[in-house]
Amino acid sequence: MKKLKEKISIYVVKAPARAILIAILFLNIVLFFAAAAIISAFSPDLRGPEGYWESIFYTISMILDAGCIQYVVEDIGQAGVALIVICTVTVLLGMITFTGAVIGYITNYISNFIDNANFGKNAINVSDHIIIINWNSRASEIVNDLVYSNKKEVVIVLISEDCEGVKLEISERISATVKKERKRLEQMCEGRNFLYRFFYIRKHRLRNKLSVIVKEGDVYSTKHLADISISQARTVIILGKDIQNNTCRFDYKEKLEQRESGNTDTIKSLIQVSEFTSSEESADDQIIVVEIEDDWTAQLVEKIIAHKEKSGKCNIIPVPVNRILGQVLSQFSIMPELNKVYSELFSHKGAEFYCDNRDHGVDEIEIIKDYLNNHVSAIPITTLETKTGNHMFYVAEEEKDVYRSEKVKHELLDIRVNKDYWLKRRNIIILGHNSRMSDIMEGFKTFVGEWGHKDGIDRDILNILVIDDEESLVKQDYYRGEDTFFVKDCMAASIFEWKEITQRINEFVDAHETDTSILILSDDNVLTEDIDSKALTYLIYVQDLISDKIANDENFNPGKIDVVIEILNPKNYDVVQSYSKTNVVISNRYISRMITQIGEKEALYDFYRDILTYDEEESTEYESKELYVKTAGEFLKDMPDVLECKASQLIRTIYCTTPDNNKSIMLGYVKPNGKTILFSGEQNKMNVKIEKNDKLIIFSNH
Incomplete structure (x- = not known):
């Protein structure tokens, strides 16, 4: 008996739902047989073996439908009181042990099933997801x-x-x-x-x-x-x-x-x-x-x-979040216009990057020229050897545009590309810090490695001022290292020292004739309630400074200061946009979009890694390709004050007139007011109007 109790106890703990169901069935079986025996004993018409089994049928009928009591008690006046009481008790017990218990069990089962479905605890049979x-x-x-x-x-x-x-x-x-x-x-x-x-x-x-x-x-x-x-x-x-x-x-x-x-x-x-x-x-x-x-x-x-x-079978792609964001933020502070360009190209909205497999050993220039002669709905940009083979990469509105062919009839424009074009010195102010400071500085270092030397002569291509709290600057040793030589000055200041901060920014801007980019970083090593707080505060300081300069100097050009602010919480985007029409970098969104695209096309990871990395200083020739923003009047020779043509003409003219060691593909352009136009769709139907102050979006290796 003790062993039986132990087994029952263990079973109830291991399978309580099944134990309850067995108990319900057992109690009802006992009720059926016990009630049938008593009814058979008290009813003269149901005595004997055949009457007993008939009593079981009547018992079940009464439990399922109380009105079936009439089969046992045909005349209440003639039936004994005991039989009536027994039938009534049987019906009441049956309502509790059978009807109520079964309904309760099934209701609880359905409720648990719904709860499990709501919390996703049920197994899912699906594929290609x-x-x-x-x-x-x-x-x-x-x-x-x-x-x-x-x-x-x-x-x-x-x-x-x-x-x-x-x-x-x-x-x-x-x-x-x-x-x-x-x-x-x-x-x-x-x-x-x-x-x-x-x-x-x-x-x-x-x-x-x-x-x-x-x-x-x-x-x-x-x-x-x-x-x-x-x-x-x-x-x-x-x-x-x-x-x-x-x-x-x-x-x-x-x-x-x-x-x-x-x-x-x-x-x-x-x-x-x-x-x-x-x-x-x-x-x-x-x-x-x-x-x-x-x-x-x-x-x-x-x-x-x-x-x-x-x-x-199993293709594993590690995505270095901090390194990618560091490269992105360094490129945006050098060329702020790239923010809107990457924002579209890295997402499924609008124009984006596509790729397909290409045979080995085919010359890239010949492939691109042949494609440009027979397609007008997508732009071929490069070939690249990836882990999964050789791929051709494109910019297009939809993937089907890559394969839509159409003979191109346009003649080339009478303009030339300036082969000696060189980026001007960049003046940058960094406000605040995040966990990617070393990766941001590494991005600046590779940029200097590619653009800081021309014809064997060092060029002062980058001039950076960092304004941050003292604790963070001490952690970075005030950027005194050999790898951060381009950081020319640092200022330790609390976020609350707004007068000192704005005064130093004002002095830096006035000291340089060329434009200044201000990169505002959001500290990602803070609690949720503090996210973006300092970045938004810095933005207020900078925006008020710009407003004061406009009010006090009628000759001041607001375009001299480009503001790039990093925010982590997308909900703060509208707050920033309502206060200032600056370049807002939602860093989490960039990583998310890249992960989404890489998850669909593995080859895009190697492509992204290439375009976000400048050539090393020791490189004898320019190998990696990047996106650049180049002033139209400086990049194009013999350009009229206003250049009007079709997008297909301009794309093919620039590609054919650039030297083979630095082929350039134009993807679009940026107007002085910040409006960004990326070429997608039918290029031969797209009218282009470019002035010398417009900036061209160029894909090239330098």
Whole structure:
């Protein structure tokens, strides 16, 4: 008996739902047989073996329908009181033990099923989908950018907590994007009649074709990973966890130091995921994109790649977040106009980068010339040997434009390219700091390596002033190192010393005839409530300084100061835009968009790495290619005051007139008021009007 009690106790703990169901069935079986025996004994018509089995039938009928009591008690006046009481008690007990218990059990089962579905605990049978593991401040931008792809996609998010919060964040982000795009279409249709507006908006409106499923579970669990069909996913994105949201101020510094040393969570997730994707049962050509924020994690990821990556099966792409953002921010402070250019090219909205496979051993110049002669809807920019083979890269509105052929009939323009063109000296003020300072400085260093030497003579191409708090400057040793020689001066100042800060900025701007770029950085090593606070404060200082200079000097040109502000929270974008029409860099958004595109085309990672990196100082010739913004009147010789032509003519003229060792492709241009035009669609139908002060968007190796 003791052993039986122990077994029952263990079974109830291991399978409580099943134990309750068995108990319900057992009690009802006992009730059926006991009630049938008593009814058979008290009813003269139901005595004997045949009457007993008939009593069981009547008992079940009474429990299911109380009105069936009439089969046992045909005449209440003639039936005994005991039989009536027994039948009534049987009906009441049956309502409790059978009807009520079964309804309660089924209701509870359905409720649990719905709850599990809401929290994503049910297994999902799906293939060719996108999986996001973990959640951080960049994650919602990945989902949001997929909306612009205009494709039906299934996106599964696996997180360890706050399922409802993530669902709400995704819903709000996508809803805001759809509303913004509708408002943009309505503005484009202003002045048109109702029918035109209705059909135009209906045709071009942004449609959310994503099916986003958020599952709450253990991101390291083999079962939970199998439940989201990870072995059949097209792309798996492993994000680093944010520590701002779940850490108190006192513990934050300690956790931050641990994170800077390395991210063991990322390593553990990658090991678990690669076990699935490298198996023979997994889908072919799966892409794993993993965020990397430190050197230690990067080294371990490379070791995992060496052991787990299989050609044609598991392709692991480590994305160094800090290095990429450092390169992007350094390029934007040198050429602020690139912010709007990259913002479009790195996203699914508007023109973007595409690629396809190309045969080895074919001359790049001949390929591009042949393509330009037979296509007008896309711009070929370069060929590149990547990990997955040789690829050709393009800029186009849609992927189908890359393959749309049409013979080009335009003649070349009577202009030439200035072969001796050289970028002018850049004056830059950096306000504040972030965790990517060393990567930003490395970006400046490579720029000086390529543009700081001409004909064997050193050129003072970069002049930087850093204004930051003393603690941060001490940490960087006031940028006295040999690798930061281009930082000519530093000023230690608290964020509250606005007079001293604005005075130093004013002195720097007045001391140089050429333009000054002001790069305002947002500290990403702060708690959630403090994010972007200092950056917005610096913006107020700078904007007020510009307003004062305009008011006090009628000859002052506001275009002499270019402001680039980094913000981390996209919600602050509208705040910045309402206060100042500056170049706003939402750094998290850039990484998110790049991850989205890399997850679709692995070759784009090597391409992005190439265009964001300048040539090393020791290079004997210019190899890597980058995007540049070059003044039209200086870059083009024999250019009239106003150049009017078709986009197809200008693209082909510039490419054909540049030397073979520095072929240049024009992608668009920027007007002095900041309006940016990227060539996409049918170039032979696109009218171009360029003045000497306009800036050309050029893709070249120098």
